[in-house]
Amino acid sequence: MNRLEKGQLSRRERQIMDIIYRLGKASAKEVQDNLPDPPSYSAVRALLATLESKGMVTHGKESRRYIYQAAINEKKARKSAIQNLLATFFEGKPQNLVAALLNEDDDSLSKDEIAEIRKLVEDKNQPAN
Template structure:
């Protein structure tokens, strides 16, 4: 499968919102944008994203609903690979250390146990 064309800043913002909202109309996407352009500009961006292969649309009455062509899990994996290469030189340990340093939420005992189990399983599998 060939890679999809790259996204502009505005296209990335729209894609992030579509992933966050799930199926979303142009109006709903626009409502959730930090500094929304005109409704026509949002519709134009959505059309471009369909042409680039990032989105699909389906008719829902008088409006269209837009959803990502790539499943969220695959998009997350791709985004994380990009972050690892770009900001951590491919170091998983560096990325995990940064996440722990951020502490944007308390790490519960359940979270700690789950993370420990994932590390142990990866070690057993030689990853």
């Protein structure tokens, strides 16, 4: 079983993973300092332990501190999250996700952003040299 399939991440766990990816490695205190509306230090340690049990982070010791780093690369984690999003909300179909993004009733995408999406799709369809 893929490590990412062992359990989905909570909002807080995703925030912690974002911090670890951004910093490269971090102590529990550094994670706590970078969290919005941070929980207690012991709660951060518990969340890091949960992430470790899910195979998302590993730790080593530097002096007296545990230092955490990602166990899988960010690209693989992102791909797994997108696959989960597709399976959960869009029948596993990327076109359903894109259709939701391009919904005319939702003005969250500008014309420039839509043009950029079109270009990405067109570039993807071009034969490789």
